Amino acid sequence: MMSKLANDTRVFDVDPAIEVQNVRFANRYGFNLAGHLYLSKSFAEGEKYQAIAITGPFGAVKEQASGLYAQTLAQHDFVTLAFDQSMTGESSGTRRNVASSDIFVEDFSAAVDFLGSQKFVDRERIGILGICGLGSHALTAASIDTRIKAVATSVMYDMSSSMWDGIGTPKTEEQREVEKQYLADMRWKEVDSGKQVPGPHELAFDQNNRPLYAASLFPQKLPADADSITKDFYNYYVQRAFHPRSINSTTAWDAVSPWSYYNFPLQQNIDKITAPKLIVTGEKAHSRYMAEAAYKRLTDPKELIVVPGATHCDLYDQMAKIPFAKFAAFFKNNLK
Numbered sequence: 001m002m003s004k005l006a007n008d009t010r011v012f013d014v015d016p017a018i019e020v021q022n023v024r025f026a027n028r029y030g031f032n033l034a035g036h037l038y039l040s041k042s043f044a045e046g047e048k049y050q051a052i053a054i055t056g057p058f059g060a061v062k063e064q065a066s067g068l069y070a071q072t073l074a075q076h077d078f079v080t081l082a083f084d085q086s087m088t089g090e091s092s093g094t095r096r097n098v099a100s101s102d103i104f105v106e107d108f109s110a111a112v113d114f115l116g117s118q119k120f121v122d123r124e125r126i127g128i129l130g131i132c133g134l135g136s137h138a139l140t141a142a143s144i145d146t147r148i149k150a151v152a153t154s155v156m157y158d159m160s161s162s163m164w165d166g167i168g169t170p171k172t173e174e175q176r177e178v179e180k181q182y183l184a185d186m187r188w189k190e191v192d193s194g195k196q197v198p199g200p201h202e203l204a205f206d207q208n209n210r211p212l213y214a215a216s217l218f219p220q221k222l223p224a225d226a227d228s229i230t231k232d233f234y235n236y237y238v239q240r241a242f243h244p245r246s247i248n249s250t251t252a253w254d255a256v257s258p259w260s261y262y263n264f265p266l267q268q269n270i271d272k273i274t275a276p277k278l279i280v281t282g283e284k285a286h287s288r289y290m291a292e293a294a295y296k297r298l299t300d301p302k303e304l305i306v307v308p309g310a311t312h313c314d315l316y317d318q319m320a321k322i323p324f325a326k327f328a329a330f331f332k333n334n335l336k
Helices: 065-075 101-116 134-142 159-164 173-193 228-240 258-263 288-297 324-334
Strands: 002-004 020-026 032-038 049-055 079-083 121-131 151-154 277-282 302-307
Touching (some): 049 101, 049 324, 065 324, 101 121, 121 134, 134 159, 134 288, 173 258
Parallel strands (some): 049 079
Antiparallel strands (some): 020 032, 032 079
């Protein structure tokens, strides 16, 4: 389904020269995904174009970073699709704000289905790009879906590792056991109440090693002593790019979302990806080690770019730092 974009709520500088369509398409689990289809700046009827499906960051919506990437790459003459993952944003799902390693990987393949069904897209020249946590899902999708002819990530997170192992400081076995008990408790709470239970974006612990509950990722006002990572995310999701449908701007993931990532880890077979790979991260990004770890496991052809001075969220929307010319050259050269 395709229609003119109305009630535009994108939170970046919109280029009126790029035509955008509001689209809906289904994945194989029956979720209807919501997307914005950006037509190439030189779009002409009867031509066939290289195309790129884009989503992320984890907890964001298509009106945020993925839309900015899609618009900018459309300026470089690609047809691009920015989309909301299942159960988030405007995509369907009775349960809301639920994350799933398997379903989110499938969403990329569903986006390829949609792009390849358009008469103006060359289905032999389709690539994908995952931002932040959706980078690990993009690589996982490319490890089996041979229709994906090139895959890129920007400040990628390995979401399974970040939940199971922690970020930066490794979790202890004791903490993992506490988390598993927390997830079990939340499931019983849901059974007993008959209601979905919202939870924290990432489980944190108090001084007694108990998990902290949070109704939203960020407070309305950031404490003066907030750590640099929290400030980086807060400045993007609350200050620069707030959007009411964005999980990270307004609410929190479903309390049992980690369940899927504990049971079904991502990136198990990324060493089998035969398509060209581009991994982009920031010199000062707290996620940099995850991108570099994934890069080491990938086989040629591959390329790693570390953007000097860039933090994780700088590569969400800071135009002077995001290497769009490199992304464009990578896809142009490899979607042949």
